[in-house]
Amino acid sequence: NAGVTQTPKFQVLKTGQSMTLQCAQDMNHNSMYWYRQDPGMGLRLIYYSASEGTTDKGEVPNGYNVSRLNKREFSLRLESAAPSQTSVYFCASSDRVLGNTEAFFGQGTRLTVV
Amino acid sequence: TQLLEQSPQFLSIQEGENLTVYCNSSSVFSSLQWYRQEPGEGPVLLVTVVTGGEVKKLKRLTFQFGDARKDSSLHITAAQPGDTGLYLCAGEWDTGTASKLTFGTGTRLQVTL
Numbered sequence: 281n282a283g284v285t286q287t288p289k290f291q292v293l294k295t296g297q298s299m300t301l302q303c304a305q306d307m308n309h310n311s312m313y314w315y316r317q318d319p320g321m322g323l324r325l326i327y328y329s330a331s332e333g334t335t336d337k338g339e340v341p342n343g344y345n346v347s348r349l350n351k352r353e354f355s356l357r358l359e360s361a362a363p364s365q366t367s368v369y370f371c372a373s374s375d376r377v378l379g380n381t382e383a384f385f386g387q388g389t390r391l392t393v394v
Numbered sequence: 395t396q397l398l399e400q401s402p403q404f405l406s407i408q409e410g411e412n413l414t415v416y417c418n419s420s421s422v423f424s425s426l427q428w429y430r431q432e433p434g435e436g437p438v439l440l441v442t443v444v445t446g447g448e449v450k451k452l453k454r455l456t457f458q459f460g461d462a463r464k465d466s467s468l469h470i471t472a473a474q475p476g477d478t479g480l481y482l483c484a485g486e487w488d489t490g491t492a493s494k495l496t497f498g499t500g501t502r503l504q505v506t507l
Binding site: 320324336385 | 403425427439482484489495497498499500
């Protein structure tokens with residue numbers, strides 16, 4: 281029972297390089313999310329997808345793009361990485377049950393931009 | 395943007411002590427959730443409170459949702475080293491097509507022997 285799987289677990293990029301973070305869930309959830317976690321700032325929502333084929337911006341979308349490839353997969357792309365994007369990135373999924381929406385998280389991707 | 399502020403940010407206590415963590419917002423939420431995060435892992439749900447004034451107990455942990463559904467508290471009785479971790483509150487709100495979670499800033503708890 282894998283839950284939410286993120287790849288890679290660690291990545292170091294040079295400023296200006298691009299990369300895609302992959303996320304897949306096997307719980308048949310409709311909604312998927314990308315968060316970033318920085319010290320002292322909790323988790324901030326970058327993008328979310330309410331269902332296959334739809335994506336919406338969260339609190340901090342600048343510098344990122346996303347693709348909801350199918351119901352299982354939701355990828356996050358950094359087109360031109362910047363040091364300010366050094367962070368731990370978490371993918372999550374949930375089913376929309378208002379008042380009882382539990383988010384299931386992956387183990388995170390630790391990204392360093394130098 | 396719905397903001398959630400947690401206090402304190404850091405808490406270091408000895409085994410057996412009691413503690414309370416607070417989560418405050420100016421926004422009303424559909425529900426308030428508490429998550430716990432271990433190093434190198436994603437957050438894991440502890441509890442969801444839905445009704446204003448609701449109190450839920452999970453062994454030594456007591457969660458309360460404020461009457462106005464804007465704030466919440468987590469009280470731990472007789473803390474143990476196994477309680478060490480990052481505690482995050484999250485407010486749920488509905489966009490019409492999705493339920494979104496806004497997370498608090500987190501409280502890092504360390505319990506020593």
